[in-house]
Amino acid sequence: MKKIIIVLLIGIFVTGIVSVSTFSDQYVDAGSTKKVHFTQTITSSQDPGLGHEDHQLALVLSPNEGTIYDGSMTFTSSELVNVIVLHEINQNDVNGQETWAVNESKIYGLSLLNPEKKSGSIEFTGAGVALHSTNSKEFTTTVSIDGWIRGQPTQVLEQKLEFQKEDPSLLLSRTNVPIEIPMHKGLHNGNEILYIITDASDKNYVNTISEKQELNIQLSKSLKNIPENNLQKIFLFKNGIEGDGFFGFQTDIFSETPQQSDYSPLGSIIEVTWKSGQKEIIFESADDIIDAEQSGRIKFNETNVVVNTPQIKWSGGQMTERSDKQISNKMSFSGGQITEINEDELIVTFVAHRSWDSNGKTIYYIITDVTPIGPSKLIGVKHSPSMSDLLTNLSIIEQYQFKNGIIGSGSLDFQPEIFNFSSDEENYNPISKIYLVEWHDSKSAQILQTKSDIDSFHNDDLITVSIARPSNNEYIINSPIVDPFQ
Structure with missing residues (x-):
């Protein structure tokens, strides 16, 4: 377990603590008071607050020194949740009131504004706003915020929160989503x-x-x-x-x-x-x-x-439906890529996996077909042996999977994949051949996001890049890019 120090930035993800949407592009400047208005879907994470280790938290508006939020919020949630509003206080002012803190040096007053429920509308004033569940089951919530921020929300604060974290890839949010x-x-x-x-x-x-x-x-x-x-x-x-x-x-x-x-x-x-x-x-x-x-x-x-x-x-078969229907940031790639086949409405629900294109742009992809047969059975998709003929075809792209380094949401349980195509160019192909990236010293591993990152670390002899050959066979995947949020 490594001790990670997160510097809070207003308007960007407070990652590792919880997932929070960015709304910096929603600001309308009004001197020291700024308008904030957005709708966002957020997936909860383990509550980092002391004494809340078995709870879940979805941070909507991050606490920032000298900043006050004032407005209204409407929400829906997959689980029963409370609305939490945080207030800046110093240690001398606690005097028995409810508090929330991730360490002993920074404490917030805590207001619970509603009994646990799955939806509602509420007005708030405070230094931060979150949704909180008293059980450990991850929840998903969609919130709409309409309000104002008083203070300097664009300022980088030197306030540091220290907590234990074993998974640096939690710097990514919404790593798996349904489509x-x-x-x-x-x-x-x-x-x-x-x-x-x-x-x-x-x-x-x-x-x-x-x-x-x-x-x-x-x-x-x-x-x-x-x-x-x-x-x-x-x-x-x-x-x-x-x-x-x-x-x-x-x-x-x-x-x-x-x-x-x-x-x-x-x-x-x-x-x-x-x-x-x-x-x-x-x-x-x-x-x-x-x-x-x-x-x-x-x-x-x-x-x-x-x-x-x-x-x-098809006659005599179908793609595997996952027994675990809950789509989460840490779900396994094995056991199937589909959560439901609805023949009445002609809708199939896939797990879309978050990754990067060659320039580091976020993309989501699904997996439908694989060769050879071993990985296809493990992943739970169709075996398409004819795709092995495409290994040397210049039209297909490369997909880089990480076999060690930083633990994360990738298919091999390390950092997410990188695809060698640019979303802004015309070199995309849904068929990809798999390359493996291995750190020579996994303790020095970093999160790589672009193809040039891979090339640079490879040139510096910090990683090995090799074509994947499970059971001495070509490893080809049909991994179409999708947009789960259209």
């Missing part, structure tokens, strides 16, 4: 498929899919460079009998499912149109469609558009 993704219906040899769409190589298709499913997908132009033999065929009908298909006609047809050894989550779209004068029927397999095209009843438009369409449920 609900719409499912679409498909067919393979007459059997129903439920699948999602996360990426497409064509901007027009990206816009159309995003609008139809009311959830944005990613543009990945580099998907066009995936060899055809690593793609399955997806047939979309532009006319014919009305149904559940993407364009409102018969259900989309897939050439493969995870039951086939050459299954790929990546598919090339073929648009199918019935020729005039032909008797329209419902097709149930790719072979039937190809036969009909060869006989002249339908025509194909081979769009050369590649989409990432991981299958969630």
Whole structure:
């Protein structure tokens, strides 16, 4: 256990103590009084207050010397919580009143403004505001604040709080969050498929899919460079009998499912149109469609558009649902990446993992397919052996996982991953090959956030970077980038 010293900065996360939203961009300058107005979702952490070790705390407005908050707050919470307001006092003024402190040198007066409940609205005046639970179960809360700050909130304070902390990666908040993704219906040899769409190589298709499913997908132009033999065929009908298909006609047809050894989550779209004068029927397999095209009843438009369409449920199988449905900052990657498959509403809930792109920008990703089979079983996703052929393909990206160093929320229980693509450029691809980063001296490890950080420490011979080969096999992951907060 290391002793960590946190310097409180107004308007940024008081990390390691609790997660608190940044609202510096919400300020409207009014001399020494400033307006604050924001809505934020916060995940609680262990209450660092002395005597509160078994409690949970979500800090909404951080305490700062000489600063007073005055306003109102509306909240909803996943657990029963109290509203706590802190007041600056000195040790001579305690005199038996309720207090909160993380050490003996700095003490705050404590007001509990409501009985425990899951939602409410309340007015406050004080040096800090938080939500507090008397049990140890992590909770999530969404708060809306409308008020004023008196004092100098942009000042860096030299007030230091010391406490014991074993996990420096708690400098990151919301490391795992849920994302609900719409499912679409498909067919393979007459059997129903439920699948999602996360990426497409064509901007027009990206816009159309995003609008139809009311959830944005990613543009990945580099998907066009995936060899055809690593793609399955997806047939979309532009006319014919009305149904559940993407364009409102018969259900989309897939050439493969995870039951086939050459299954790929990546598919090339073929648009199918019935020729005039032909008797329209419902097709149930790719072979039937190809036969009909060869006989002249339908025509194909081979769009050369590649989409990432991981299958969630298929004949004889489905992706693993986690037995532990609680999504938290410290949850394990093993045991599945899905918490719920809702077939009635056609919604699947994935765990989205927080990470960084090559420039250190925060991203979230999900995991849908893996090769080889060992990691796929451990993570609880589909085994897609055809992805191993992509190891040397220049279109896929690198994902750097840390096998030692700072304990954290990464897939190997150390710091989060770094992806070698920039969110601001066009080099994104959902398929990534895995590299391992290992510190020569784990005691000197630091949190790395960018690809240039990795390169610099590697050049200084402080880390080793090597391609991952579990069981002497290529390690490839389908890890689409998602936006859980749209």
